[in-house]
Every structure is written in structure tokens, then in C-alpha cells.
Amino acid sequence: MKVNILITLLSLFIISCSKKVEKPNIVFVFADQWRAQSLGYSGNPDVITPNIDKLASEGVYFSNAISTAPVCTPFRSMMLTGQYVLKNGMFMNDVLLDPDSKSFAKLFSEQGYNTAYIGKWHLDGNNRSAFIPKERRQGFEYWKALNCSHSYNNSNYWSNDDKLHQWEGYDAELQTKDAIAYIEEQSKNKKPFCLMLSWGPPHAPYQTAPKEFQDLYKNTDIQLRPNVPEELAEKTKTLLKGYYAHCSALDSYISELQDAIKCSNIENNTIFVFTSDHGDMINSHGQTKKQKILEESTKVPLIIKYPALLGKKGKKSDFLFNTLDILPTMLGMSGINVPTGLDGEDITDVITGKKEDTREASLVSCIQPFGQGKRSKGGKEFRGVITKRYTYAKDLSGDWLLFDNAKDPYQLNNLTGNPDFKSITKNLEGLLYEELNRLDDKFLKGAFYIEKWGHTVDSTETVPYTN
Incomplete structure (x- = not known):
């Protein structure tokens, strides 16, 4: 009798050990140039983002999500490779990511995943509309992408048939519908x-969102951040109306994606991420675009929803999450061993x-x-x-620069x-050099790195x- 019981228990143990753990799906959605301050859940009274606000109430949302190198190509390269830009050479826009990189889709494909990329790429050199061959798609199998375009209506894309196609209408809407079709098929x-x-908006041009979303702000008296100079106030309000129209359009597509995931019965086991590559100054401090360490350029939205692991009750995290953490954290959350050589950290256990x-x-x-951030515009x-x-x-x-963001949230007083801040400065300098030493960053002139990596630049560096 005891022998039979032992055999039964042993059989159950063997079955449980051999049973495969179900791997989660990943839907990773990111916009171009969406700053953290332009969301309802972050306290903005004007921008209309009810669906992203709801997403934040169901996942973990980060108040300190930081773009490590706040500009398009550098962010994307670090997101995919988990390597700092001085290790992959992608510290400028319009340069080519090494086709042999051990990157995001390749790592997930090795674990049995189907992979897809839809939208803006910006990792294939300086011809922004040229065909991107399969060997330079970093392992993504399903492919509907263009290297780079900021023409959001009737824009082009290359597909798996190696032919040039067109999104007939506002491209973010059509890209979302294509993503939904992919989700439904894969489920x-x-x-x-x-x-x-990868959405192109809300990056400029700001006034090109569908009319229904522009109309949302037609009669709104936009509230400006106190660091916008008075002489730029009216111009900035006009810019923000267009910017917010893009934001609200994308917000509506978040709802459509969430509905598709729920209707496909995969919500519990799907990691859904919403973020952005960097922010947008929009005349704060009288400055525009990105490549700054100021809040409007560097802080980005980040929400991770994964009910099976994180539950469905929203939680705010002030963890200093940076771009390099994306790949190792996605691997870790998926139960995949994080390879050596990545410069970020799997923070799954911190989140849980x-x-x-x-x-x-964070660096x-x-x-x-x-x-847009060249020296003649104050870049350095x-x-x-x-x-x-x-x-x-x-x-x-x-x-x-030194700002006390608790007492000076709009960074108006450079300390x-x-x-009185001598010891604080010394401590922060120490933290900086810890990071630079960890990443083997000698902090040399940009020209040194341009020559090292063989990038070809014009008179503005x-x-x-080409388009």
C-alpha cells in the first residue's frame, strides 16, 4: 500500500516538473516624444487621456522613468540591445545598428516566441525611406515598418513582401488596427x-492629428508650465493643442488594444507596456525638442500591466527606471534568463x-x-x-546644472x-562617476566617438x- 502511494506521488511529481510554464505574451507600445508631464494620471489638467489613465490604474506606473539618452535612435538601440550607446555606437540619429546584435526579438525568438514590429524603426542608417532587408530587422519576423517619417497621414511602410505600401489615413490608427489583427491571429x-x-506621434508636426481630436482642444485655455517664458505663451498654447490632439488620438488606440487583448482571452498572461523614447521641451525654459537633461526632455511615461504577476490594482513606483532596464526586465518577467553583458537590470523583483x-x-x-540639439542651438x-x-x-x-526637484519642480533655480549644496554636489558627482566607470564612459569630446565609430557628419556635426 505504501509502495503504491509512493509511486503515485512520484508520478505526480514527475508530471508537475515536466509541465511547461506558460510564457507570457508581450505587447510593447511606445510613442515618439511623449513627455511624462502630458498625461492625465500625472496631474495634467488639460490633456485628455482617460484610457491611459485607466491603464495606470491597472498596472504599475513609474514616476521616475528616465530616457538614458533622450533622442530617437539612441533610445531605440538601447531598448533593443540593453547596451549603453558607447558600447553599440548608436549615440546619434540616422546610424546603423549592427545587424549581428544580440537584440530583443532574437532573444525572444530563441525561447519560442513569434515576433513582430510595426511602425517607426529609425535604426537603419541615414536613408529614412529605404528598404530594410530582413537581415537588418533585428530578428523581427512580422514586419510593417519604415525607418523614419514624420508625415503621419498616408505615410509609407515596407512589409514582409518587400514592397512599399501606404497607411491610408492617420498612420498610428492604421498601425494599431494592424497590431490588433496580429494579436487576434496570434492568440x-x-x-x-x-x-x-512604434507610433510616430506626438512628435512634431503637431497640427496633423485627425480633426476629431484637434476639436477636443479648440476652446481649451491651455495651462502652461511656469517655466515657459511669457513671450512664448500664446505660441506654446497653440503647439500644445496640436500635441495634445496627437496624445488623445493615441490614447483612444490604447483602449482598442486593451479591448482586443481582453476579447482574445489573453489579458492575464500578457505583459502590456506603454512608454515613450523621450520627451519634448515645447518651449519650457525657452527650449524645444529633446537631447536635454531637463524634466520635459528626459522623463517619459512608463506603465507595465501584467495581471498574472502584478495583479490588476494600479500601483505607483518611484523606482529610477532607465532605458537600459527595459530588455532585462522584459526577459526577467517572461521567465527567461538574462544574458551577461547587458548594462541594465532586471527589476522584476523590485516591482513585485x-x-x-x-x-x-540613473544616468x-x-x-x-x-x-535639433546641435551646438548652435545650445547643445553640448x-x-x-x-x-x-x-x-x-x-x-x-x-x-x-543642479536642481532640487522637490523644492523646484520646474527647475527654475540652478544651484x-x-x-550650501557643496556636499550634495560632491555626493551626486560620486554617483555620476560610479555610473560612468560601470559603463566605461570616459566622458570625452563627441568628435572622439564620431571618429571611433566611423560616423559621417556634416558641418553641424x-x-x-535623406528622405
Whole structure:
């Protein structure tokens, strides 16, 4: 009798051990140039984002999500490879990511995932509309993408048939519908899938969202951030109406994606991520675009919803999450071993409360100013850190910026050189050099790195591109 019981227990143990753990699906959605301050759940009274606000109430939303190098190509390269830009050479726009990179889709494909990429790519060199061959798609199988375009109506894309097609209408809407079709098809398969949906808006041009979303703001008296100069007030209000129209359009597509996931009965086992590559100054401090360490450029939205692991009750996290953490965290949440050589951290255990949050700072860098952030527009090489209270940065001449973001949330008072903050400055400088040493960043002139990686630049130190 005892022998039979032991045999039965042993059989059950063997069956339980051999049973495969179901891998989660991943739907990773990111916009271009959506700053963290332009969302309802972050306290913005004007922008209409009810669906993203709802998403935040169902997942973990990060108040300190930081773009490590706040500009398009650098962010995308770090997101896919988990490597700092001085290790993959992608510290400027319009340069080519090494086709042999051990990147996101390749790592998930090795674990049995189907993979897809839809939307803006911006990792294939300086011809923004050219065909991208399969060997340069970083392992993504399903493919409907264009290297780069900011024409959001009737824009082009390349598909798996290697032919040029057109999104007939507002491209973010059509890209979302295509993503939904992919989700619905994949939900019928036994294999898990990983889908990346990359929207071009709300990046400029700001006044090109569908009319129904522009009309939402027609009679709104936009409230400006106090760091917008008075002489730019009316212009900024007009820009923000267009910017917010894009935001509200994308917000509606978040709802459609969530509905598709629920209707496909895969919500519980799907990791859904919403974020952005960097922010947008929109005249805060009289500045535009990105490549800055200021809040409007560097802080981005980040929400992770994964009911099977995180439940469905929203939770705010002040963890200093940076771009390099994306790949290892997605791997870790999926139960996949994180390979050595990545520069970020799998923070799954921090999110779930199994591990203490010990991170003191996150790095932000500009290796080489270029394009919209070129030197004639005030751009410069810098390295800095953001903590839960302070922003600190050095340029090649020495200490450059220090803000107490708790007392000065709009960063109006640069404390650099203030004797009362001497010890704080020294501590922040120490944290900065810890990160630079960890990443083997010698903080040299941009020209050194341009030459090292063989990038071709024009008289403004920018890689010239063709459309």
C-alpha cells in the first residue's frame, strides 16, 4: 500500500516538473516624444487621456522613468540591445545598428516566441525611406515598418513582401488596427508572441492629428508650465493643442488594444507596456525638442500591466527606471534568463516587492550634440544623474546644472556653485562617476566617438539623412 502511494506521488511529481510554464505574451507600445508631464494620471489638467489613465490604474506606473539618452535612435538601440550607446555606437540619429546584435526579438525568438514590429524603426542608417532587408530587422519576423517619417497621414511602410505600401489615413490608427489583427491571429496559436508597436506621434508636426481630436482642444485655455517664458505663451498654447490632439488620438488606440487583448482571452498572461523614447521641451525654459537633461526632455511615461504577476490594482513606483532596464526586465518577467553583458537590470523583483529598491541614481547623457540639439542651438556634451530628488549634470568644463526637484519642480533655480549644496554636489558627482566607470564612459569630446565609430557628419556635426 505504501509502495503504491509512493509511486503515485512520484508520478505526480514527475508530471508537475515536466509541465511547461506558460510564457507570457508581450505587447510593447511606445510613442515618439511623449513627455511624462502630458498625461492625465500625472496631474495634467488639460490633456485628455482617460484610457491611459485607466491603464495606470491597472498596472504599475513609474514616476521616475528616465530616457538614458533622450533622442530617437539612441533610445531605440538601447531598448533593443540593453547596451549603453558607447558600447553599440548608436549615440546619434540616422546610424546603423549592427545587424549581428544580440537584440530583443532574437532573444525572444530563441525561447519560442513569434515576433513582430510595426511602425517607426529609425535604426537603419541615414536613408529614412529605404528598404530594410530582413537581415537588418533585428530578428523581427512580422514586419510593417519604415525607418523614419514624420508625415503621419498616408505615410509609407515596407512589409514582409518587400514592397512599399501606404497607411491610408492617420498612420498610428492604421498601425494599431494592424497590431490588433496580429494579436487576434496570434492568440489562436500555442506559441507566445512579442509585438512592438512604434507610433510616430506626438512628435512634431503637431497640427496633423485627425480633426476629431484637434476639436477636443479648440476652446481649451491651455495651462502652461511656469517655466515657459511669457513671450512664448500664446505660441506654446497653440503647439500644445496640436500635441495634445496627437496624445488623445493615441490614447483612444490604447483602449482598442486593451479591448482586443481582453476579447482574445489573453489579458492575464500578457505583459502590456506603454512608454515613450523621450520627451519634448515645447518651449519650457525657452527650449524645444529633446537631447536635454531637463524634466520635459528626459522623463517619459512608463506603465507595465501584467495581471498574472502584478495583479490588476494600479500601483505607483518611484523606482529610477532607465532605458537600459527595459530588455532585462522584459526577459526577467517572461521567465527567461538574462544574458551577461547587458548594462541594465532586471527589476522584476523590485516591482513585485521581493527585492528592496536600492538604486540611488540613473544616468542621462549626450555623447554628441546634433540635429535639433546641435551646438548652435545650445547643445553640448554632458553626463548627468537623476535621483529621486535631484538632477545633476557636468559638461566638459565642469559642474553645469543642479536642481532640487522637490523644492523646484520646474527647475527654475540652478544651484550649481551654491555653497550650501557643496556636499550634495560632491555626493551626486560620486554617483555620476560610479555610473560612468560601470559603463566605461570616459566622458570625452563627441568628435572622439564620431571618429571611433566611423560616423559621417556634416558641418553641424550631424549625420545628414535623406528622405
